[in-house]
Amino acid sequence: MSVTEKTVDVNSPRQVLTFSLGEESYGIDILQVQEIRGWSPVTHIPQSPEHVLGVLNLRGSIVPIVDLRTRFNLAADFTPLTVIIVISVRTESGRKECGLVVDSVSDVVDLDASQLRPAPALNGSATAGVIEGLATLDDRMLNLLHIDDLVGNELSSRAA
Amino acid sequence: MSLDLDQFHATFFEESFEALDSMEAALLRLDVGTPDAETINTIFRVAHSIKGGAGMFGFNDIASFTHTLETLLDELRAGRMTVTVQISDGLLQSVDVLRAMMQATQKGQPFDPVNANALQTMFKDLVAAGSAPAAEDDLEALFDSLSNAANAENERKLAAATATPRWHIRFRALPELLNRGNDPLRMFEELAMLGTLEVRCDLSRMPSFDEIDPAVCYLAWELELETGAKRDAIDSVFEWAEGDCELEIRRMDPPAPEAPAPVPAPVVAASPVAAAPAPAPETPAPAAAPAPAAVSVPATPAAPAPAAPAPDAPRAAVNESNSIRVAIEKIDELLNTVGEIVITQSMLSQLAARFEGVHADRLRSGLAQLEGNIRELQESVMRVRMLPVGSVFSRFPRLVRDVSNRLGKQIRLQITGEQTELDKTVLEKIGDPLVHLVRNSIDHGIEMPDARVAAGKPAEGTVHLNAFHKGGAITLEVSDDGKGLDRTKLFAKAVEKGLIDPNAQLTDDQIHDLIFLPGFSTAATTTDLSGRGVGMDVVRRNIKELGGNIELKTELGKGTKFSITLPLTLAIVDGQSVAVGNETYIVPLVTIIESLQLKPGAASQLVGHGEVFSFRGDYLPVIRLHEMFGVPARREELHEGLIMVVEGDGKRAGLFIDELLGQQQVVIKSMETNYARIDGVGGATILGEGTVALILDVPGLIRLAAERQVRKVA
16 A cells, blocks of 8 residues: 555655664654654543553544554653654555654654665564665664554554 | 436436435325326436436446336326326336446446346336327337437427427628627527527628628528427527527417417416427426436426425425535535634633633633634534425335225325434434334234224324434434333343343333344234334344434333434544543443442452443443553552443443543544444544543443453353
């Protein structure tokens, strides 16, 4: 479903919001980012996967909050810098809003397609299949996340 | 046609379904033998506008079917055929067939043409037997040639072809015509839209080439227009050029035979051609036929278009003109925004309560006023979503007629309170349960005429549909003056089915409640009417799902009355907030029976059922909400917290909670918008402080708890 998007991106640099989780740097396409807000306690929802922390009220919408640390098998850790990146995700049942809990937001960078390397196949790891590519920025490695694949299916299917 | 027609499909279907409703209503008004001309016209208009639309969109099955229908109606209208029982029944069936055809087309599914073909053949035979067949062929040929043309074009041409007044227009431009911004070409294009236009240009006053002033118009034209449009319409084309041209408009053919009596002119008063075809847009077509078809009123005195809808069509009158069609999403959006304002306002009020100082009082009184205004706003917006219940009731005259005919019973349907308003969503979902109740009344309630006479009642039974507001809810009643329910039979039946204990002592209400149990049916033999496997338990479940309730009163030999109580809206629920650990949940007030505190040791373990406690002689399971939802609890011992006895789907359970908070009306928000459905959770709402609270789905929760118990045992 993102084939057309990728072909469009080949020649023009894309803007990526970078954030950190533990020691790692991650990036998501800025076009999917709705807003960034400080961490606030969420309302717990039953029968949800561990990394779905709960729901928040975002200007009248009930939005699920996904903890990326838990999703990537890191120990949960909430600090004053912890923020929620509100993103718009394509799912089988249409566009949905979702909040991602990350350690801190770093920067917005331009990424050329030439800077992007395919991710090595990491079968079985928590990030398998959700890394769109790797890029090197100032001697740091950036994991560009494919966010639709990361959370899209969980949001559209009935919670198990 | 380069126009993308798809975008109009939805409108076509929507309008056609409405039109069919009005056609059905008109058919039911139609008296066999002495048909009312306007009623036939209404029916004809519906068939005609559906045909036009279907032809335009290329729904050829529908177009062809409505065409046959129209041919028959035309014969009826012209008085060449009379309305017989066979015809009126056939027409009613054709409404069903058309509905089915359009539903199938709308979904892009194939349609089983058997019924349609049978009806079509019957109508054609009737028409062939009743009048000269030539008319049929002519129309058929005409229709084929037009079927692909645009709707408006189609109808205009049809009107023109059946009436064909020809106009001769002489139009000579004065030299300054072009200076005033008038363009003859535009005017002719406009004329061409009214009908068939022939243009001849007169170049006689054209000067030699070197004398031509490009700003001067030297031309004159002779036009011939064949149109069903009024003289006014033609005049208006030349309105702006008046004074800049010499204009002569003349009717060419002899006017149609004058109607003997002056036709009650519809809306537009003195038209130059009062007796000539009056296009329907001018007639006050009932709103139910929203696509005004250019029906030519035949020059017979039988069909004057009345200036007002017939008095026996109050529904049509209500829906007329002063309303707009708005997508329901827009209203929901509005309602949502208002919900946000309510929340923000209560947030501000809480904040203001903490302020001190000279201005604090003024701030608080301002906020109090704001609160009042917002409540009013919220109620107004809710009212927008409300529709009169009459739109659901209107399907019952047909149902009662069909069913009572088939059973050989004489039944009069009485409808009252059809103006009572109800939320659109509730309205849509209440139709089927009501149908079931009315069928039950006819089938099981009302006796055969001879039995009624023997019991000293009039041979004609009455089924009464009633609606009224009571408190913050609406009550719908279905009552009959039939034989009522026999409590001894009910009891025996329930025992026979193993639903109750033979020695059980039940009150009248409890016995009446038996018919709502799954697997209970009072009719000894199930007929195709009531016994469709849909029992009263389904009716009750549907109503409960809407947050409503159904009750029954019956007296042996006198009749039965079902009362359905429904909330006015599904967007807001009256809720009780409860605390469990650090979470707040909302329990819908209608599901709560009572809250109590258990004594230590009052609950016991029952194998296969988990914890149970005694409540009014029943043992109810305890649902520990914190365990169900996996949240840390503040209180583990049952006697430390509260037990809230709730009921859903006829099952009761005790919810173990920490404490009761407050009661409030909450705006329901869907969890599925951004997430997924969660078992046991009906939705969410936003509390005054801006946090989210989940609204419990009590029937779902009870079901979920039972499933978990089974899993634990297994």
